[in-house]
Structure formats: C-alpha cells, structure tokens
Amino acid sequence: MKILHLASPNLGGIESYIFSHYKYMDQDKFQFDFMTQNRDLRDAEEYRNFRFNVKLLPTTAAKDPEDFTRRVYEILSEGYDVLHLHTCFWTGFRIEEIAREIGIKKVIVHSHSSAIDETDVRRRELLLKRHEEVKRSFSSDLATDFWACSRKAADWLFGEQIPKSAIRVMKNAIEVERFQFDPQMRQATRKELGLEGSWVLGTVGRLSFQKNHAFLLEVFWAFHEAHPSAKLIIIGDGELRCELGRQIEESGLKDAVLLLGWKAAVENYLQAMDCFLLPSRFEGNPISLIEAAASGLPAVIADTITEEAVIADIIHRVPLDVFRWIFALEEILRQPIDRREGERTVRMAGYDVRRQAKALEMLYESRD
Structure with missing residues (x-):
C-alpha cells in the first residue's frame, strides 16, 4: 500500500510523529513517501533507517499556482492509495482538490496544532485571517477522513465545517x-x-x-x-x-x-x-x-x-x-x-506507539 505524506517545510514534530509510527508498522506491506518543499528530508537520519521517497515541491500555491498545480498532479498520479495531509493551519486546499479529481481513494486531513506559531504580530494576523477564510470554504467532500491530535486541534482546523462525529482523535503516541x-x-x-x-x-x-x-x-x-x-x-x-x-x-x-x-x-x-x-x-x-x-x-x-x-x-x-x-x-x-x-x-492512557501504529495500519486499509 503506497501512502503519501504531505510533510512540513522543516523537520519537526510532524515528521517525528510519522517516523515513530512507521518504525512499528509492517514495512513490507506499507510504503511511505513524502511530498514536501524540504530538501533536507533526504539527509535526515530516518532516510537511512527507512525506505521512502521524497517528492519535492518547487514552490507554493500562493507563489506560483500554475507550477504548483502541475507538480502536484505529477506526484499524485504515481498510484498512491492514501494521501495523508499533515497540517497546522489553513493556507489553501488545492492539493485536496487535485487528489479528489485524480481519484485517490483515501484522503486524510490531519490537524496537529491549535494556532499559528509566528513571532511577527502583523504576519500572524494575516495568516490567521487567511486560515479563517479557507476554513469557512473547506467542505467534507474534499477528504475522506478528518483526524486531529486533540479536540482543540480539531476545532481549530475544521470548525463547524466538519461534524464532530466525523473527526477521529489520533493520540500523539511515544515509545x-x-x-x-x-x-x-x-x-x-x-x-x-x-x-x-x-x-x-x-x-x-x-x-x-x-x-x-x-x-x-x-x-x-x-x-x-x-x-x-x-x-x-x-x-x-x-x-x-x-x-x-x-x-x-x-x-x-x-x-x-x-x-x-x-x-x-x-x-x-x-x-x-x-x-x-x-x-x-x-x-x-x-x-x-x-x-x-x-x-x-x-x-x-x-x-x-x-x-x-x-x-x-x-x-x-x-x-x-x-x-x-x-x-x-x-x-x-x-x-x-x-x-x-x-x-x-x-x-x-493509550499513548503506546506500538499499539497506535497497528491502529494506523488498520485505518489506512479501511475503506469506510
């Protein structure tokens, strides 16, 4: 089963979450790849420990929508069973739209935060405004699964757009x-x-x-x-x-x-x-x-x-x-x-990563 993760521009907690679970999954059965702007991901220690491919995004949807769209189409057309989108706040949902157009069977949007980590006040306010605009436009037909690390993170990313009953809380498990x-x-x-x-x-x-x-x-x-x-x-x-x-x-x-x-x-x-x-x-x-x-x-x-x-x-x-x-x-x-x-x-409390990794396997395979 081929699973494509949308990773962050910098190595951090999201990548740690992904690799800590992948370590305890059946790697003969599940292949993880990454779509990212982060060239350094290929030099990460995990690149030597696990078998995965890095699909680089040359730009963002905001900077060059045409080039971004072309590259995302190329990547998502490589036969992925699951697209797992890890995000902290909304800037847009072009990737979700393309995934649904192409027909990827499982598209997961996964919330990992509950606000915007930006020191500059003006930039933080602009990002927050954009986040709220995109959140109001997001709809349930853009993904098949809605996940969050807590109820607070779920409210932050999905708001009233997605019914609370449709959101699955995935615990940030550890070794x-x-x-x-x-x-x-x-x-x-x-x-x-x-x-x-x-x-x-x-x-x-x-x-x-x-x-x-x-x-x-x-x-x-x-x-x-x-x-x-x-x-x-x-x-x-x-x-x-x-x-x-x-x-x-x-x-x-x-x-x-x-x-x-x-x-x-x-x-x-x-x-x-x-x-x-x-x-x-x-x-x-x-x-x-x-x-x-x-x-x-x-x-x-x-x-x-x-x-x-x-x-x-x-x-x-x-x-x-x-x-x-x-x-x-x-x-x-x-x-x-x-x-x-x-x-x-x-x-x-349910934070053992071995158990959570097996739960993740079942969820990836599920078609519900």
Whole structure:
C-alpha cells in the first residue's frame, strides 16, 4: 500500500510523529513517501533507517499556482492509495482538490496544532485571517477522513465545517519504555551537567513564539529568588535563541539556566529533571508532555493547553500567572512522587506507539 505524506517545510514534530509510527508498522506491506518543499528530508537520519521517497515541491500555491498545480498532479498520479495531509493551519486546499479529481481513494486531513506559531504580530494576523477564510470554504467532500491530535486541534482546523462525529482523535503516541524512570541514568546525567544537590526544572521544545519561554524565565527568576540552588534546563532550538540568551543574561540567571539546544537522547535529560514546565501559548497535544509523564515527572502546564493532555494527577494545568505557577511549584516541591508509575500511567492512557501504529495500519486499509 503506497501512502503519501504531505510533510512540513522543516523537520519537526510532524515528521517525528510519522517516523515513530512507521518504525512499528509492517514495512513490507506499507510504503511511505513524502511530498514536501524540504530538501533536507533526504539527509535526515530516518532516510537511512527507512525506505521512502521524497517528492519535492518547487514552490507554493500562493507563489506560483500554475507550477504548483502541475507538480502536484505529477506526484499524485504515481498510484498512491492514501494521501495523508499533515497540517497546522489553513493556507489553501488545492492539493485536496487535485487528489479528489485524480481519484485517490483515501484522503486524510490531519490537524496537529491549535494556532499559528509566528513571532511577527502583523504576519500572524494575516495568516490567521487567511486560515479563517479557507476554513469557512473547506467542505467534507474534499477528504475522506478528518483526524486531529486533540479536540482543540480539531476545532481549530475544521470548525463547524466538519461534524464532530466525523473527526477521529489520533493520540500523539511515544515509545513509552524509552522514557521510563531510570535512577542510574538520572544520577549520571545530573553529574555530567553539574546538577547534584539542585532541584531541577526543565522544558523541551522549539525556541519560538508558541512555547512562551519569556514567561518561563519570569517564573524561574521568581522561584530562584526563593531557592538559589534551583536550576533550569531548556532543551530546543529555534528563531528566538538569541533573544532568549539575552534575557537569561539580563536576568542574572546565566549560572542557573542551561540552554542546551536540541538533544537526540532527550529521555536522559528528562531523568535529570525534578519538574517539567510547559507554558505554551497553544498546543495541539504536546508530545514533550507525554514523554515527561512517561518518565514520572510532575509538570506545570499552561491552561491554554488542551485538558486532554492532563493524563496524570501529577500534571497541574495552571493559568499563565507567575504567582500561581510559583504556588504550584512549591506544592510539588513538598510532595514525594514515585516516578516509576509514569510508564504505566502513559500506557493506560493509550499513548503506546506500538499499539497506535497497528491502529494506523488498520485505518489506512479501511475503506469506510
């Protein structure tokens, strides 16, 4: 069965979602290909580990509609059984129209976010306006399946255009055992980073408007005043790295904040933490929080994040107010937590990627 994924212009969470599931699918039975503007996808580590083809788009529908349409027709005419469109916000639905014209039997539109991650206010407003215009024009005859990582992500992309009963929520599953609590790894990583004797807060995610690191630093500055031995680990990279570095310097927190960039073995750094923080302005359903939960970490997250993300009672969903976050952290600091329960909790909540991969196989084969 040939499945074509519309991937994002940059390697990120969507590609991680695709490859983490593909790893546990029958690759003799399912062939994944990618349609993308991202030339770097061919150099990704997954290109060496999996068998897939990259179909490059030379432009966008907005920049050159004629060339874009011609290339999409060429790609979609290569005999695909399924077209799986991963998206965060609407810019148009020309690909869906072409897929239906050609007669691809299964066209899936899959929502992965709940707002627009754009730092520039004016550009964000323009993109939001376009998103709402396209959403109002989208109709159920442009796809066969409507998926989302949460109900919030479903409302964001489909609105009233698609009945809620027609939308399937697909959980952002993970390799649960990879993140289970490991006391020896915790000790080794804390020693490597010089964190022994510290209460360690941490976060994982792109350094972008969405993730709201400026608020995170406000919270940590106030917490650090009361707990001078506390440390903060920030894992991730992105367009706001320089600005974040400047804020750390100006706050006098240079010796207390570890700005580590992207790390392949993020599970090791989760072991070193004592509490996970996620002050995002919005999320679809954050994989980083599921990974933290699997390692048994208590967490404080913004109440802008969908309630579906609260899969354990050690996850505290709190409004974006510095004093309320400090109060939540002080409460966590006083409570003993058995981190060994994390793996079981995440499995019970249905976030085991092995099971989700088999469900994905069945859905691809389904003609309903």
